[in-house]
Amino acid sequence: MEAVQSPVIPIVGELIRRHPGTISLGQGVVYYPPPPEAIARLPEFLADPDNHKYKAVQGIAPLLSTIAAKLHTDNRITLNQHNCIVVTAGANMAFMNAILAITSPGDEIIIQTPYYFNHEMAITMASCHPVLVATDQNYQLRPQAIANAITEKTKAVVTISPNNPTGAVYSKAALQAVNELCRERGIYHISDEAYEYFTYNGVKHVSPAAFPQSHSHTISLYSLSKTYGFASWRIGYMVIPQHLLAAVKKIQDTILICPPVVSQYVALAALQMGMSYTQPHIQAIATVRQLILEALQRLDGLCAIAPADGAFYFWLKVNTSVNPVELVERLIRDHRVAVLPGTTFGMEEGCYLRIAYGALQKETVAEGIERLVQGLQTILS
Incomplete structure (x- = not known):
């Protein structure tokens, strides 16, 4: 078990708890509950x-x-x-x-x-x-x-x-x-x-x-x-x-x-x-997805955004020599927004971040992605 990596989500979760008010773009969950029926x-x-x-x-x-x-x-x-x-x-x-x-x-x-x-x-x-x-x-x-x-x-x-x-x-x-x-x-x-x-x-x-x-x-x-x-x-x-x-x-x-x-x-x-309950929620997530995609365009030159036609993630390659775990910690500590480092997904070379957008409503996501964009602009400038 010592050879098995520690799951990153609880680690990031603890950082979030230590910095109240952080908006999480980390964990891959949806914002809606099971159908009432x-x-x-x-x-x-x-x-x-x-x-x-x-x-x-x-x-x-x-x-x-x-x-x-x-x-x-x-x-x-x-x-x-x-x-x-x-x-x-x-x-x-x-x-x-x-x-x-x-x-x-x-x-x-x-x-x-x-x-x-x-x-x-x-x-x-x-x-x-x-x-x-x-x-x-x-x-x-x-x-x-x-x-x-x-x-x-x-x-x-x-x-x-x-x-x-x-x-x-x-x-x-x-x-x-x-x-x-x-x-x-x-x-x-x-x-x-x-x-x-x-x-x-x-x-x-x-x-x-x-x-x-x-x-x-x-x-x-x-x-x-x-x-x-x-x-x-x-x-x-x-x-x-x-x-x-x-x-x-x-x-x-x-x-x-x-x-x-x-x-x-x-x-x-x-x-x-069937999908009668879920489909409207997926459409709402698609709207949030477009909002995030438009905001991330402001990072052109600082980050490369991978084409993503599925799930509810964006994958960023960040043009920096900063360690991705350190970058995640700084985003939480100084900008109150959480994402996951690419190292936990096996990307040891370079700096990568995963953004998850399924868990939040449009208004909260808008604030979270604004914090992320401004945070990356500040750290990378």
Whole structure:
């Protein structure tokens, strides 16, 4: 555990607490709560005393059925004898399940840089080795570089689209190339799709498990935390090859026994609503996104802003020799605005910052981004 990096969000959170009035553009959460209609299902849960007992490791049957319908309609993923669903305590647990199910100590997992820090942490916790492959100048996949990084110890390639931390959305062609590469080499493609609905400018999300001949080697991870404002309810799910089910159930039974049943009831109601509740909120986030993008233009020459058509992040390359952690500390201490340093996402060379804009309403974001722009202008001048 000493080899595992400390998660940066609690560290930045402590800095924020020490400097009251700081506006956080750090943590990746949404501003809205779960649908009221979903919360209204709580009495139904409480009315049945049996709900206070353990339930199926894989998830309650009505939720599994509703997820299957959602996957068919929204992701074009068909459930058959070759694959199955497992409900998890969030997508992070789904990722840990996947890594433990497919690896032995010393195996390698390919992740793209900048990476999602909890993925890198999970791989290290499993006594495996994260193999870092850099994305291109626009933070898109480089399939040939991924192919070159595969060794006899490689067990999987991880992709995140829409991406955390960059906001990039990978093209269908690139995802198909990676998925086909994994099939040819006999390894898994782990596809993290937690931000599947957060896309802009007409860009569409693609699920690799919808590709032909992908069932036996594709592991897809999903979360309700973002889409339905479910962050603390800890509900996600994974679509896995059927041959991994026995291993995943062993892992989940040991760590969790079953996903929180009360959360599954609320999740069921949320998914049955579909996107009618979430879509207006995503449109509001898109408005905030445009406001931030316009404000960041004032940093032209000081920062390079990566193209970002998904999630709710902007990724800045800052033209400075200042250490990114020191820069984050100065922004909080002197300008009362918080962002995350690129070092926690695996970017050790240069100075990078991640801006998260999903958690705040338009007025607060406007003040926060103004503090950030002025702070960077002051520090970098």
